[in-house]
Amino acid sequence: GQNIDQPTEMTATEGAIVQINCTYQTSGFNGLFWYQQHAGEAPTFLSYNVLDGLEEKGRFSSFLSRSKGYSYLLLKELQMKDSASYLCAALDSNYQLIWGAGTKLIIKP
């Protein structure tokens, strides 16, 4: 079956770095998305990786290893506003989205 795993909840300190991992098993693969979702709001696009490697975009970076079925989202210089849920979603061979359950990130002062 198709599956995505990511931690349910993580806690980090303001100003620190946190890495949110995501492992996936899909029928085929056409890329992986990371979204940020604040409570009561629509998800906001953070990144899309389809090739192996690290893509940096400001304080956020996303990494993909297709051979390992693994991705991570790296958040640097954490700010209180980064407290949110982070969703990992993979596109399978039929271009269907397989969603992780989301990681709730709690930032403490």
Place this chain on the structure above:
Amino acid sequence: GAVVSQHPSRVICKSGTSVKIECRSLDFQATTMFWYRQFPKKSLMLMATSNEGSKATYEQGVEKDKFLINHASLTLSTLTVTSAHPEDSSFYICSATEGLADTDTQYFGPGTRLTVL
């Protein structure tokens, strides 16, 4: 975990026809369902929020008469794209929550790819 399905997964239709997309919560009762539209590699744009048994709440700029939403039961919501045009071609995604609170977890469906010729 909670599972949300969508049907069909992809649909191709002619311009001017109407298309219905179903969103079902398979193992929980969805008090609230959300309909999103995803543009290629970009954010999900919230189109509307529907609560079972009541009229959907549409986001600004979304035409109510074009995108008809029906949330007739606690496990099913439908989005009908009426008189579809090529610019309506997109990836439509639904999500569902069990409760009404903003903090409730949203469970997302796999999406429906609509292509209007």
